Amino acid sequence: MQYRHEVKVLTKLEEAKANLEAPELGTESVRTAKMKIVEGLKLRQNVEYVVESSGVGENNVLRSLGGKMALYLMDFKSENTSKKYFAGFNRWKSFINEHGFSDLPAEPVHVALYLTFLIDKHSSPSVLQSAIYSIKWAHELNGYIDPTSNSFKTLLLESCKNWNGKLVVKKDPVDNIMLRELCSIYQDSSDLLVIRDLTMILIAYAVLSKYTPRDDFRALGFDTGFHIDQVHEVRHGRSI
Structure with a gap:
């Protein structure tokens, strides 16, 4: 008898899973799935037992609320x-x-x-x-x-x-030594995209730190005219 009950419960759980995994999960499918879960988890049975144990008889109007209570409990998540x-x-x-x-x-x-x-x-x-x-x-x-x-x-x-x-x-924080090594790798590059990216990296680093990348710009083979005072202006949110 216990084995048959366990098979029945497992069947209800599988039916609920099928309803929840349906391609088009409509309102009716969700409601059906909830009903199956209520039965599969023995929720209705347990709620009715607790209600009955509290002294609520079969003819009491509160008894009819037991089934609805089980469904509402399903909606707390x-x-x-x-x-x-x-x-x-x-x-x-x-x-x-x-x-x-x-x-x-x-x-x-x-x-x-x-x-x-x-x-x-x-x-x-x-x-x-x-x-x-x-x-x-x-x-x-x-x-x-x-x-x-x-x-x-x-x-x-x-x-x-x-x-x-x-x-x-954890990654090591970027420092000026890393930037110098990066610049030295591409110091002979004439690719404008490479120079542009390196320039943006150095400017961003200069704004977010106390490091001034003027020497590293020159290591790339060009003079930007980027001065220390301008770094301070950008660092404090002002345009240059």
Whole structure:
């Protein structure tokens, strides 16, 4: 019986995914997809259970609001965000169900094992972050305790940044030595485009720094008549 129920839920999730990935995502397709997600996440079932447990009987007018409440809960995130989180939750569900455990509600240690699995697959920190948000989203919708709010998640995410994060290589700042070397490379060039580009580079550098490129202009083989006072004028926003 439990197996048939899990197959039914998975079928609803797959149907919702198909509706969300339709080429022309109209209002009706979005509504249909939301209905499938509500059923796939057992959201309506859980909302009705909570309403009934609060003492609201079948004949009470409040009982009819349970179904609408489930749909409105789906709208607390934008359509694109819900689509992204739903896909992430679907991946988590397939993983944990394959090993015979519950996806909703989930045990924190099982989520931590899933994150470990992703790190082991060389997934990037952004993939882990997406998985965490997706699982958190599904649990918040159903009123369950968030299984990602523990130290395991935080530490594994930091570990992923160390293992699978991109190494940031900072570039050396441009200085006048680099500019002199650049000018020396093209000092014999007669190409006006090259001279123009070098001139623009030197002027821009002079305006943004305290360096005056007069000597480097002369290294190019021409005299611009570019004086120190003119550099100061441009640096202070005045025309020359």
